Amino acid sequence: MTATTKVLRKPRRTLAEQSYLLEVVKGLGVTLKHFFKGTGQLVSGNKPSPVTDPYADGCATLEYPDEKRPYAQRWRGVHRLTHRDDGSPRCVACLCCSTACPAQCIYIKPAEYPEGDKRRGYERYPEEFVIDELRCIFCGFCVEACPCDAIRMDTGVHMTAFDLRSDFVYDKDQLMSHVGQDGTQKSANTRHEPGDPTHPGITRLHGGH
Amino acid sequence: MPSFKLDDREIPFEKGDTIIKAAWRLGIEIPHYCWHPGLSVAANCRMCLVEIEPPPGGRAMMLDIMKWDADKNDWVPDRKPKLQPACQVQATDNMVVRSTSSKAAVEARAHVQEFLLVNHPVDCPICDQAGECKLQDYWMSEARTTKRMRDEPVHKPKGVVFGDTIVYDAERCITCTRCIRVCDEVIGDHMLDLRERGNKNEVVLAQGRKLEGDYTLMTEHVCPVGALTSSHFRFKARVWTLKETPTVCPGCATGCNLWIDVDTREGRAYRNRPRDNEAVNRFWACDDGMMTYLREHDGRVLKARLGRDGVREDVKRDAALDRAAEVLSKAPKGKVAVLLGAQFSTEDNFVAAALAKALGAGLYLTAKPAWRADKILRNADQNPNRAGALAAANGARVGSLADLLAAAAEGKVQAIVGLGADADVDANALAPLSRIADVVLALSHEGPLARYATVVLPAASWVEAEGSFVNAKGVAQGFKRALSPKGDAAPAWELLAGLGRAMNLDLSYTKLREVRAALLAQVPAAHPDHAPATSAATDAKASAGA
Amino acid sequence: MFWIQAFVKIALIVGVLVNMAAILLWVERKQSAMMQDRIGPNRAAIEVGGVRIRAAGLVHSIADGIKMIWKEDWEPVGGDRLLYRLAPIIALVPPLCLFAVIPFAPTLHVDHLRDLYDPAWAADPNDHSIPMRITTLDVGLLYIFAVAGAGVIGAALAGWSSNNKFSLLGGLRAASQMVSYEVAMGLSLVGSFMIYQSVQPADMITWQMQHCWGIFVQPLAFVLFATAAIAETKRVPFDVPEGESEVVAGYFTEYAGLKFGMFASGELVEVCTSSALLTVVFLGGWQFPFVQNSGFEFHYLGLDISWHWAHFIVVLVGLLSFVLKVAGLIFLQLQIRWTLPRFRYDQIMMLGWRILLPAALLNVLLTGMGILFYNGLSTTGGGTP
Structure with a gap:
């Protein structure tokens, strides 16, 4: 196959284009067209729905908190801490997420379960779990790093705006109150509860161990 | 020196060395759990198994085993060399040891590793050892196999x-x-x-x-x-x-x-x-x-302060330095005492001694009292650098705190400048110090003397400044800076040198390097030649978790 | 009586203009949103008895005002305090002052509200009349050039007194740009002065009433003047005094709160003023097509329609007509601001000095030739101008 050469001529401006005036008028025409279309849609009230018809001509604004587009499952929103069956946090305060976090926005204070708790000695738990959502860059590394599927970003909620910086600092209770897009607060971690004498489920069958 | 061959490397050894110890001296690690260079040999973890070739003319020790043949779908007879623990076999001259080059040894190690993990809970996220755990390290380097046991592991007491x-x-x-x-x-x-x-x-x-x-x-x-x-x-x-x-x-x-x-x-x-x-x-x-x-973190002095007893006032470090220079310049000549600190580095003390020389002042030593000693490591002297402080005085007479108190009671001392707030006498005996008008102390920690100070300068701790200690046996050992100084703190030698300059004395030290050079010239024995001091045969990293 | 009138008119005009800044803020946001297929501001609301009044986003302007008042009034360290505080005032006051000479409706003769217009009223010394402008100056439009020139000082002072390199650069850019375009702006009106034979806005309108709108006899001057006026407002496409990637926010980088608000509203007032000027000079001022002092007059194409109105109606129509024309021009200016990409700094300078200035001179030349030619025609018995 022989190489073909296509000669492209450098586009030259015509006198009309060079004078700029005509082009300005043309440009104004384009924007005016949009202006009248948009105004018409807004005044008559039949603007296309950005949820069902996002690529329609005319106004494309999605009024976010009132109108929402469905998100992909892997879309990363505000964090949540998943629950165990008894409602305590899945998190074992391993600090993997705070280690992985490039923005260093996660602070965890690990603690031992109190005397008498069946998990004492087996696991630890986060006495404090704080995420500074202002610092967070929503990279999802914390979710990747978590060995227990305890932290997730599948809430489908955007970071909201607050008046105070302190409002962006989410504590453990706040993070545990968030619900996933599927409506549950559970995680996919089926590891049995430590200290449980029945030890239901040999989970390592499908684990890599 | 006799030597043996480990894989392709010639390993010299001392008589009585085991294979693993001779290799460890060279910084070569044969995987092991139970062996520790400072402990006796137990040989119970079986991780350090190696293949030792028979001596020339000798017969290899082989074991009869059954091996799974996938083609025949059956077990077939086979032979494999008898492996021996490297931690227990004494090295002999011209011995040939195969560790990583032996297929049987590598296989055995992987199996041992899998075996050790059979009942392991694999709770690395919860475990404090994670990150420096030999089980993790050797699983990565030796095994990387999945666990084949499908039963619930044995549960044992926790916590x-x-x-x-x-x-x-x-x-x-x-x-x-x-x-x-x-x-x-x-x-x-x-x-x-x-x-x-x-x-x-x-x-x-x-x-x-x-x-x-x-x-x-x-x-x-x-x-x-x-x-x-x-x-x-x-x-x-x-x-x-x-x-x-x-x-x-x-x-x-x-x-x-x-x-x-x-x-x-x-x-x-x-x-x-x-x-x-x-x-x-x-x-x-x-x-x-x-x-x-x-x-x-405990009991630190992080801010300069002026005044004693009830009328204390936190000030900027430079203001405190100026005040100290002012009061010391006014003090009558010959009635100034300089304190060396047995808790401070040799470099700090060296500059303090230099300050004393420039002021024509007498030297005294602050130190903590003696404590419980034993025959293993603990020394009765609670101070890491008494020897270094005395050496830094470079022959000048160094009095004890009791001597200082006696001099103060007699009115021979009217101003004190120096390092440390530690006292090796009873706190009640310190009363004569309150008669001294000006006490300038560079402190990293609070102590009994601190309440008598009129000017306190915040000094960096040993973690926050590079320096060296001379131990009771006269070994000078350097240490590195791990953190930057907290609060307003600065290295004590820097504070004292700055104080000297503010008084127009000849103390030109602005870098640790200069202090060390002067130290080497005047008191070479106290200079940390090899800082940090480590034993030559020990690769610090390899033995950290040995 | 004269002073009361003056004060009332000043209060009225300044009040309207300052509020226009807030309204234009909304217009600009909404208009740009419509052009870009967006909705624009609509969230701010005033809640009255459980009903949220959003007024199509107009409430945002109020919210902005409140925000600017309550913002921390930060001042840069090391700047010149007096000049720093003076600069926004100097930037806002000249555009407001420009309106002093602009007539926005025909003179109202209070004694003859319901009568048919009679030119004799103006000559009557006992007639009570209210001229629909703040003042009449002998220098006329030259006053506008003089005052508009003061606006440069505001930008330059702001840049200088902020003690910030970006501010200084922005201030320099603003000053040089405004000075450059003032030259072209002034020269572009010379042709109109030649035709109208006056620098008085009232005379210009009268001429246009009697003949035709200025835009038809001075089309080139209209384009030149409009371009230069947009450049004077320092808005896109001529917004080089500010630029995030080059000079941050230019000369008002260091301004916050109401001081910043004064710069911003100064810009919008300038838009109003330049539109008003264009209206007076080129679009017949308050004159509605075919409306004379006596009412609707159409004597062309063989038709002969005369529809006489009472005097106050004529004045009202004139006022409305002026407002409509200004509004239209503001719309055009905003449309241009949201349509065109910005120029580079060197392009702005080139356009000002090497195109607009020669073109303005050429316009003077052509106008002069035209007048000579036309006068020659009329002396040899030609038609009407």
């Missing part, structure tokens, strides 16, 4: 409190017995024992005992896995966020070599670990020494 300092997790334990051997051989007190056999095997407290004494943390230090955890570090931090810095224990005159692990993001010290030095502390450190990292 067993062995004493005030140690918590034991039997599920993570591989019963290498290092901790038991530490108790028996290093501490000389049989506090731990082993019970049951096979997969029920676990470490327990000896009958009627509790883990106590001055060296309990060494059991945790030698534990290659997360079975023993120290209660002070438990759940506090992850090791991968910590930065290790070589330091010297400020606890007593033994001068044990330590690592200090700090989190530079928080500016916080989290723990000490013994640093191997055959000449000083071998592999060990006492509990009090291991806890000295807490001194970085």
